[in-house]
Amino acid sequence: MSSAMNSVEAFRAEIRDWLAAHLRGAFADLKGLGGPGREHEAFAGRLAWERHLAAHAWTCVGWPREYGGRGASVAEQIAFHEEYALADAPARVNHIGEQLLGPTLIAHGTAEQKDRFLPPIRAAEELWCQGYSEPGAGSDLAAVRTRATRDGDTWVVHGQKIWTSLAHESQWCFVLARTDPGSRRHAGLSCLLVPMDQPGVAVRPITQLTGTGEFNEVFFDGARADAAHVVGAPGDGWRIAMATLGFERGVSTLGQQVGFRRELEDLIALARRTGALADPHVRDRLARAWSGLHAMRAGALRGTDPSTAKLYWSHWHRDLGELAMEVRGAASTALPGEPYELDAWQRLFLFSRADTVYAGSSEIQRNIIAERVLGLPKEPRP
Numbered sequence: 073m074s075s076a077m078n079s080v081e082a083f084r085a086e087i088r089d090w091l092a093a094h095l096r097g098a099f100a101d102l103k104g105l106g107g108p109g110r111e112h113e114a115f116a117g118r119l120a121w122e123r124h125l126a127a128h129a130w131t132c133v134g135w136p137r138e139y140g141g142r143g144a145s146v147a148e149q150i151a152f153h154e155e156y157a158l159a160d161a162p163a164r165v166n167h168i169g170e171q172l173l174g175p176t177l178i179a180h181g182t183a184e185q186k187d188r189f190l191p192p193i194r195a196a197e198e199l200w201c202q203g204y205s206e207p208g209a210g211s212d213l214a215a216v217r218t219r220a221t222r223d224g225d226t227w228v229v230h231g232q233k234i235w236t237s238l239a240h241e242s243q244w245c246f247v248l249a250r251t252d253p254g255s256r257r258h259a260g261l262s263c264l265l266v267p268m269d270q271p272g273v274a275v276r277p278i279t280q281l282t283g284t285g286e287f288n289e290v291f292f293d294g295a296r297a298d299a300a301h302v303v304g305a306p307g308d309g310w311r312i313a314m315a316t317l318g319f320e321r322g323v324s325t326l327g328q329q330v331g332f333r334r335e336l337e338d339l340i341a342l343a344r345r346t347g348a349l350a351d352p353h354v355r356d357r358l359a360r361a362w363s364g365l366h367a368m369r370a371g372a373l374r375g376t377d378p379s380t381a382k383l384y385w386s387h388w389h390r391d392l393g394e395l396a397m398e399v400r401g402a403a404s405t406a407l408p409g410e411p412y413e414l415d416a417w418q419r420l421f422l423f424s425r426a427d428t429v430y431a432g433s434s435e436i437q438r439n440i441i442a443e444r445v446l447g448l449p450k451e452p453r454p
Contacts, residue, residue, distance in 0.1 A: 084151035091159040106163030109423035111286035122196040140194040153327030169193040169200035203247035220249040229292040239288040261309030265301035281422040386427040393424035
């Protein structure tokens with residue numbers, strides 16, 4: 073075994089042992105909580121767990137050491153996310169700050185921005201949300217209409233964002249806004265760091281099919297951002313936004329796939345208990361799901377194009393939700409009684425309907441693959 077492989081295995085053993093030693097007491101009750109469609113579960117406890125991770129240097133493991141990270145290699149980051157998922161540790165509450173904004177600031181922020189914002193992200197003292205999507209500008213991000221105008225040493229922001237994950241729990245939002253009034257499409261956009269706790273910011277949770285509301289509408293009506301809190305130069309927002317989206321689909325998806333595997337294994341066990349596995353059609357679909365999951369992992373380890381990977385996993389997971397309803401049969405359509413809460417399979421089915429929409433719809437991903445990967449002509453625009 074090479075020294076690099078030894079290093080990764082030692083790192084894997086370190087985080088595995090640490091999780092086993094620390095997911096105890098009050099933290100043990102957090103196991104498995106807070107997954108997709110369940111971000112409301114034990115939020116205060118999960119935030120305390122996040123800060124416990126930070127106190128032991130287990131947040132931001134992939135960040136360079138000079139910014140408070142561990143400088144972990146890609147292989148070590150994969151090991152971290154896989155072991156975290158295998159331990160059934162609670163869903164993280166600081167993903168957007170740690171995995172999206174933090175790397176963006178490290179790559180493109182000023183020294184002052186790094187000094188101001190990176191330490192509280194690493195310590196989980198300030199939580200972030202992402203102000204990109206708007207009504208009419210979701211996957212087509214270049215259609216952003218939120219605007220910001222310069223007023224002395226601040227930017228004044230007006231507009232609306234939507235599907236803003238955990239905005240109701242966040243202290244800051246990085247906002248893509250149009251700062252050049254005459255600009256169109258990709259030109260004239262800027263990335264602003266906007267405090268949420270101020271006049272002119274209103275957050276309204278959106279109730280989803282699952283009955284929960286981790287997505288939000290955010291309204292900016294004269295909210296202000298410091299002039300020094302533009303990431304990159306004014307007008308450079310498109311480049312910054314694309315860099316952030318590149319970080320969004322990083323190695324943490326390997327941990328996501330551990331969760332997918334657990335769901336599939338539980339579904340196979342359910343099919344055995346109910347007798348559904350005797351149906352050749354169900355058995356074939358479960359076999360296809362199993363092989364698809366292994367193909368997904370192989371692609372992630374090989375560095376598959378991010379749009380291709382997103383297109384693949386979102387459809388795989390949505391199909392798994394549909395298969396779960398088929399395995400359960402008629403029972404999948406009913407709630408057992410008060411308080412009429414969804415069970416895990418119903419929640420999986422309903423929430424996974426959004427997988428092919430959020431973080432770039434499947435239609436947009438196919439266009440990106442066609443144009444940027446295959447080199448086909450761009451889709452005509454009006």
